[in-house]
Amino acid sequence: MISFRRFVRGVDEPVWVEVLNSAYRDREDWRAFTVEEFLQEQKRPNFDFEGRFIAELDSRAIGVAHAHVDKLRDDGKGFIRLGVVPEFLPSGVAQQLLEAALSELKDRGMRTAEAWADSDQAERIQLLEGMGFERVRVFSTMEADLDDIPRGLLENKQVEIRTLRKDLDADIELFNWLDNESFKEHFNYRPETVEETRHHLLSNPYFSEQDVFFAVLDGDSVGSVGVGIDEKYNLEKQVKAGEIFTIGVLKGYRRTGVGVRLMLHGLESLKSKGMVKAILGVDDSNPTKAIRLYEEVGFRVKTKHITFQKDL
Numbered sequence: 001m002i003s004f005r006r007f008v009r010g011v012d013e014p015v016w017v018e019v020l021n022s023a024y025r026d027r028e029d030w031r032a033f034t035v036e037e038f039l040q041e042q043k044r045p046n047f048d049f050e051g052r053f054i055a056e057l058d059s060r061a062i063g064v065a066h067a068h069v070d071k072l073r074d075d076g077k078g079f080i081r082l083g084v085v086p087e088f089l090p091s092g093v094a095q096q097l098l099e100a101a102l103s104e105l106k107d108r109g110m111r112t113a114e115a116w117a118d119s120d121q122a123e124r125i126q127l128l129e130g131m132g133f134e135r136v137r138v139f140s141t142m143e144a145d146l147d148d149i150p151r152g153l154l155e156n157k158q159v160e161i162r163t164l165r166k167d168l169d170a171d172i173e174l175f176n177w178l179d180n181e182s183f184k185e186h187f188n189y190r191p192e193t194v195e196e197t198r199h200h201l202l203s204n205p206y207f208s209e210q211d212v213f214f215a216v217l218d219g220d221s222v223g224s225v226g227v228g229i230d231e232k233y234n235l236e237k238q239v240k241a242g243e244i245f246t247i248g249v250l251k252g253y254r255r256t257g258v259g260v261r262l263m264l265h266g267l268e269s270l271k272s273k274g275m276v277k278a279i280l281g282v283d284d285s286n287p288t289k290a291i292r293l294y295e296e297v298g299f300r301v302k303t304k305h306i307t308f309q310k311d312l
């Protein structure tokens with residue numbers, strides 16, 4: 001018989017890591033993470049220990065769920081993440097974990113629950129829709145070849161590129177401000193704190209290398225792009241890929257070639273480090289129509305991810 005219990009901090013980290021690695025092992029955008037990385041992730045300023053459940057069958061962990069509440073949000077939205085060991089998917093444990101997570105979010109005062117599924121996860125989509133979730137957004141993972149970075153695009157040649165210095169608080173604060181200003185119109189936006197930005201830049205357990213570049217026009221920083229390399233991902237997948245983990249331009253400077261300049265610089269930076277592919281993610285409903293820029297510089301859609309919501 002399947003039983004459920006709550007996550008015990010300082011004890012269940014290996015169990016959590018093992019189940020998630022098993023649940024997502026076939027996903028192209030997933031690489032196995034370690035207990036040490038999970039412990040480092042726990043130092044993230046908005047990390048939520050509560051709302052974590054482990055499903056067991058004969059004392060073996062076969063699934064996990066996290067009913068995540070972001071203490072810095074004020075919109076009453078909570079987030080659900082599920083992971084089930086593949087051979088136990090027919091057991092119905094995913095539905096039971098989802099029910100536990102929904103109850104947890106409601107008990108914690110949330111008014112809306114959000115969950116995700118890849119477009120090819122028919123069983124997950126059927127489960128979510130069967131429990132009253134509705135599709136609200138589609139998110140694309142895109143990929144570009146770095147041996148064919150396009151030339152002759154309408155980049156703003158007046159833009160100077162400056163590298164963020166991680167030892168300067170002023171640069172970290174500037175990046176935090178630019179990122180928040182550039183993304184405040186986006187779905188699920190909430191302002192990121194300086195502490196969160198600092199942790200991402202200095203203590204990210206997944207990027208072995210990362211850089212941020214500012215776009216400077218007439219002495220003002222008007223946008224930024226961040227690139228990172230996960231060496232463990234590349235070893236596991238036997239690829240040489242880097243990630244554009246953020247790119248944003250202040251509203252008054254969009255469609256002036258600033259974004260093109262930033263993107264091309266980010267791609268050249270990854271190429272200079274020996275990468276042959278670049279990866280990024282984008283909301284298909286991005287209000288800046290950024291997906292058009294990405295297609296223009298050679299990105300193509302690899303996978304689609306669907307966001308679902310349910311009123312509680």
